[in-house]
Amino acid sequence: MKLSTWNVNSLKVRLPHLLDWLALNQPDVVCLQETKLEDANFPRAAIEAAGYQVAFSGQKTYNGVAILSREPLHDVSAGIPGWDDAQQRVIAATVNGVRIVCVYVPNGQSPDSDKYQYKLAWLRSLTAYLEAALLQYPSLAVLGDYNIAPTDRDVYDAEDWGGGILVSQAERAAFEALLALGLRDSFSLFEQRSPVFTWWDYRMAAFRRNRGLRIDHILVSPTLATACLNWAVDKAPRKLERPSDHAPVLAAFTV
């Protein structure tokens, strides 16, 4: 079973890239973030024609998440139950007995902003949600744009980036709290010869210079961690005309 996540930064703009990528890579599950589409405008027909069922939760202009799956989606749930949020950032579904949670963690803007406090509160709520989910689902995968670079190795130049968002102590502590639940970062299950990134700024030729961050993650329950065959970031779509600033991330499992 091949699971993947991709922040497409507007599904309207990136739909052709997505359809090409599906045909080429044949993932079983794709979690999308930043679809930026109201549900009425979601390109359901085009995605179903590509052979995928889809569940989505979106809004205009910002945010928006979706799960695509070649196998049926069961028990779809949008948002974090019991936690009111005007922003559409979470959707979950069960596929072949694997609970899939697609997350778009808030950006945080800057450490002195209200958006940063919202990000930390949001992560606390997510942690409680996943703690309960782990009890219910032995096979659980949490895929998405976490907007956190867990270590300095996940930043092209930690000093140049500074102590701002995506790398702050509080954000990294929130990421560690997810691992403390028993989740494993599937990236860390495999040796990497050199730093690996999943996002590169559109500006300053950051992709060409490989000045990126690793902020898109696939976290998995212990059961899935033992079944994980590989982890990879696919940089090919980032090289296309009019790319998303994120590249898709994939992990394959023996389930």
Next chain:
DNA sequence: ATGGCGGCTCGCAGCCGA
């Protein structure tokens, strides 16, 4: 040097992302 790029909106400039 705090910009830069790109997507969005009852747009023609400003917000936001990361």
